[in-house]
Structures are given as structure tokens and as C-alpha cells.
Amino acid sequence: MQSKKFILSEKDIPQAWYNVVADMKNKPRPLINPGTKEPLKAEDLYPLFSKAASQQELNTTDRWIEIPDEVREMYRIWRPTPLVRAYGLEKYLDTPAHIYFKNESVSPVGSHKLNSAIAQAFYCKQEGVTNITTETGAGQWGAALSLAAKHFGLELAVYMVKISYEQKPYRRSIMQTYGAEVIASPSMSTKAGRKIITDHPNYQGSLGTAISEAVELAMSTPNCKYVLGSVLNHVALHQTVIGLEAERQMEMAGEMPDTVIACFGGGSNFSGISFPFLRYKLSGERDTRFIAAEPASCPKLTRGVFQYDFGDEAGYTPLIPMYTLGHNFSPANIHAGGLRYHGAGSVISQLKHDGLIDAVDIPQLETFEAATIFARTEGIIPAPESSHAIAATIREAKQAREEGKSKVILFNLSGHGLIDMTAYDRYYSNDLANYEVSQEEIDNNVKNLEKII
Numbered sequence: 001m002q003s004k005k006f007i008l009s010e011k012d013i014p015q016a017w018y019n020v021v022a023d024m025k026n027k028p029r030p031l032i033n034p035g036t037k038e039p040l041k042a043e044d045l046y047p048l049f050s051k052a053a054s055q056q057e058l059n060t061t062d063r064w065i066e067i068p069d070e071v072r073e074m075y076r077i078w079r080p081t082p083l084v085r086a087y088g089l090e091k092y093l094d095t096p097a098h099i100y101f102k103n104e105s106v107s108p109v110g111s112h113k114l115n116s117a118i119a120q121a122f123y124c125k126q127e128g129v130t131n132i133t134t135e136t137g138a139g140q141w142g143a144a145l146s147l148a149a150k151h152f153g154l155e156l157a158v159y160m161v162k163i164s165y166e167q168k169p170y171r172r173s174i175m176q177t178y179g180a181e182v183i184a185s186p187s188m189s190t191k192a193g194r195k196i197i198t199d200h201p202n203y204q205g206s207l208g209t210a211i212s213e214a215v216e217l218a219m220s221t222p223n224c225k226y227v228l229g230s231v232l233n234h235v236a237l238h239q240t241v242i243g244l245e246a247e248r249q250m251e252m253a254g255e256m257p258d259t260v261i262a263c264f265g266g267g268s269n270f271s272g273i274s275f276p277f278l279r280y281k282l283s284g285e286r287d288t289r290f291i292a293a294e295p296a297s298c299p300k301l302t303r304g305v306f307q308y309d310f311g312d313e314a315g316y317t318p319l320i321p322m323y324t325l326g327h328n329f330s331p332a333n334i335h336a337g338g339l340r341y342h343g344a345g346s347v348i349s350q351l352k353h354d355g356l357i358d359a360v361d362i363p364q365l366e367t368f369e370a371a372t373i374f375a376r377t378e379g380i381i382p383a384p385e386s387s388h389a390i391a392a393t394i395r396e397a398k399q400a401r402e403e404g405k406s407k408v409i410l411f412n413l414s415g416h417g418l419i420d421m422t423a424y425d426r427y428y429s430n431d432l433a434n435y436e437v438s439q440e441e442i443d444n445n446v447k448n449l450e451k452i453i
């Protein structure tokens with residue numbers, strides 16, 4: 001292991017987030033009201049989200065949005081994060097490619113999620129909100145928001161997908177340590193939860209259901225807002241600190257990436273590392289390739305349809321123009337944790353539709369093989385989610401070797417896997433299998449979507 005780190009100082013923490021929508025020639029289609037089919041205005045979102053988040057969500061004109069001092073102050077706990085040249089991995093793969101990774105696993109909760117959690121909690125606090133609520137799948141988002149809520153003095157209730165609540169007790173304990181209330185979803189505390197429990201008594205939960213519960217709680221509780229950890233434009237915006245720092249660090253390294261790779265759940269870490277580099281592609285200055293790596297068991301970008309769909313199971317959210325597997329899609333019980341969401345955000349979906357970004361889907365066993373190689377060559381045990389990005393990087397690096405061509409690859413290490421060792425255990429005991437969704441299952445799920453596009 002002879003990896004080289006590129007380190008920025010605290011004063012280099014970006015002053016503003018980058019809003020890619022301002023530079024897109026084809027803007028994403030608008031979010032629409034499911035009842036009236038009218039495009040949403042920021043005011044329509046105020047009952048649900050903070051005003052600042054609502055405005056950022058629909059902002060198509062400002063390229064740069066200032067990061068509040070209180071947020072930058074919190075970022076200083078672990079930002080700027082290191083950029084690393086992965087010499088160990090390059091050597092192992094015997095590739096002419098130069099491989100770099102941005103290490104977002106160094107945050108106190110071990111993932112990139114804190115970048116947006118802090119911003120969203122801050123805006124709620126600033127607007128006089130006292131309570132917030134959210135959902136979490138594998139628990140990383142819930143953990144990040146618990147810390148942010150505690151810092152800004154907000155009460156937080158987290159709906160955690162039941163199967164994770166039972167199988168991932170440590171993330172639940174992390175949330176409790178930071179002072180959040182954690183409820184297994186589906187629960188009897190909401191109409192949406194009660195309905196699904198009575199219809200399907202053994203239902204193990206899904207992100208879509210947990211979102212419905214959190215949205216319902218926020219809409220029916222005074223002074224309570226809903227906070228989301230991925231998919232939406234304002235979340236992607238907050239994550240651009242990743243790519244903005246990486247750009248400075250690549251300058252220090254004296255090269256720029258030909259290929260940028262990140263794993264893809266709802267798109268927040270992919271957007272975070274990609275959008276700052278994408279601005280040079282949109283302006284025609286550079287021809288960078290962007291690859292979103294998703295699980296073969298939840299392949300919305302590679303196999304989903306481009307259509308308006310709900311962000312949640314019960315259909316409480318606005319209609320979002322997205323690549324989707326259908327909002328009732330319930331992925332197989334795979335270990336990709338945070339990558340089990342049915343759709344992609346509107347910006348990413350438009351970029352994909354316009355051919356500006358690519359996607360690949362990766363079978364489960366390949367991700368754990370890549371994770372093991374990475375741990376042994378670079379020393380960091382990656383999150384199962386991040387391992388999808390590593391697997392895609394290894395594919396690219398092997399291809400460079402076969403073609404005898406050098407290229408520069410940058411991937412985002414979205415988190416570490418130290419709380420996911422149960423999944424590794426199962427991999428080493430040959431207890432994990434590949435799972436691919438059948439075309440029939442996808443067709444069945446999307447056939448009821450209203451054909452708005």
C-alpha cells in the first residue's frame with residue numbers, strides 16, 4: 001500500500017454549492033401535483049420541507065448557492081475530505097489507468113450523508129421548526145440526520161425499514177446515541193403504516209413505505225418538517241461539496257478525470273462527485289464520462305422507464321419525472337443497503353435521458369469481490385453501497401489494461417463498511433447469491449404508471 005493523499009485545508013471548504021440545473025440546456029421536467037397535473041411552485045412544498053430547501057429544489061437559474069456559515073462551521077469537523085491516488089489498487093490490477101478516490105467515509109457517521117443532513121437541519125432550525133422526521137433504509141441517512149438534529153437542537157423521529165431495524169441494530173443504536181427516536185416501519189403510528197400492516201401482516205418494510213409514514217407524520221404534526229436524504233435536487237446540490245473539493249485536489253495531482261464513477265441509490269453521492277465535473281461537459285470544454293453504478297437487483301437507470309412516478313409507496317409525494325421501476329417495486333433482500341430505492345431524481349433522469357451520463361448494473365457477488373480487493377490493497381473496508389463504484393472502477397481499469405491505454409478514473413468512496421460486517425460474513429460463508437430482476441417483474445410494476453411523458 002503506497003497510496004498518496006491530496007489534502008486541502010479548512011479554508012478550502014467550498015463557499016457555495018454548485019447548481020447544475022442552471023447550466024443544463026434541457027432542464028428537467030417539473031415536479032407536478034398528482035391531482036391537478038400542474039407544475040409545483042416552491043410554496044406548494046412549504047408544508048413539507050423548509051422554505052430554503054423548497055426554493056433550492058426548484059431553482060433553475062442560480063449556478064452557485066452560498067453555503068451558510070453555520071453549515072461550513074459543522075463541515076469543518078471532517079471536511080475537506082482526502083482525495084487518494086490508489087497506487088495499491090492500480091498495482092494489484094496491473095493497469096495503466098490512474099485511479100483516484102474521494103474518501104467520504106471519514107465523516108463522523110462514516111458516509112457522505114452528513115453533507116446534506118447538516119444543511120437541511122440548519123434551515124429547519126433557522127425557520128423556527130422544532131421537530132423533523134425522515135425515513136432510513138440501511139441507517140446511514142438516519143444516523144447522519146440524528147447527529148445534525150442534535151447539533152441544531154431539533155427533535156427527530158426516524159422511520160427505519162423494519163428488516164434493517166431488526167438486522168442492523170448497530171445503526172439503530174447510533175441514532176439513539178445521538179438522541180433520535182427510531183420507529184420500525186411499517187408501524188401502527190400512521191395511516192399508511194396501518195394499511196400496509198393490515199393488508200400484508202408480514203411485510204418487512206421498504207424505503208417507499210417508510211417515506212409515506214414520515215411524510216404523513218410531518219403533514220399531520222404542527223411545526224414538524226420532513227427531511228429527505230437523497231433523490232431530490234436540493235440534496236444533490238448539498239452534496240456538490242464532494243466534487244468541488246475533488247476538482248481542487250485533482251488540480252494538485254496535475255490531472256483531470258476522464259471517467260467519474262459513483263454508486264447509485266437515489267443519486268446523492270453520484271450527483272455530488274459528478275456535477276462539478278459535468279459543468280465542463282455541459283460547456284463543451286471536456287468530454288468526461290460519468291458512470292452510475294447500481295445493483296443488478298434494483299436497476300432503475302439501466303432497466304427502468306422514464307416516466308412520472310411517486311417518490312413513495314402510498315403516493316403522498318409530488319409526481320417526479322424519473323427513471324423508475326415503479327413506486328411499488330420491492331427489491332430482493334440484497335445487501336446493497338442504501339441502493340434499494342425504486343427511482344432516480346429528476347435531474348439525473350434528464351441527464352441520463354440526454355445521454356450525458358451512463359449507468360451500469362453490477363451483480364452482488366462482484367461488488368463483494370471488489371470490496372475485498374479494495375480492503376486488501378487500500379486498507380479501507382468499503383460500504384457495500386460504495387463497493388458498486390469500486391466494482392465499476394475495476395471493470396474500467398481492466399479494460400484500460402486490455403486496450404493498453406492509460407486513463408484517469410475518479411470514484412467516490414461514499415462510506416466505510418465497518419458496521420456492515422454481517423454482510424461481509426455472509427459473503428465469506430458463501431451465503432450470498434446474485435439476483436437479477438426479471439423483465440416480467442419490471443413490466444408488472446411499471447404498467448400502471450400514468451403515461452404523462
Ligand SMILES: *Cc1c(COP(=O)(O)O)cnc(C)c1O
Binds near residue numbers: 140229267
Ligand atoms: C445512502 C448511501 C448511498 C446511496 O445513496 P445515494 O443517494 O445514491 O448516494 C451510497 N453509499 C452510502 C455509503 C450511503 O450511505
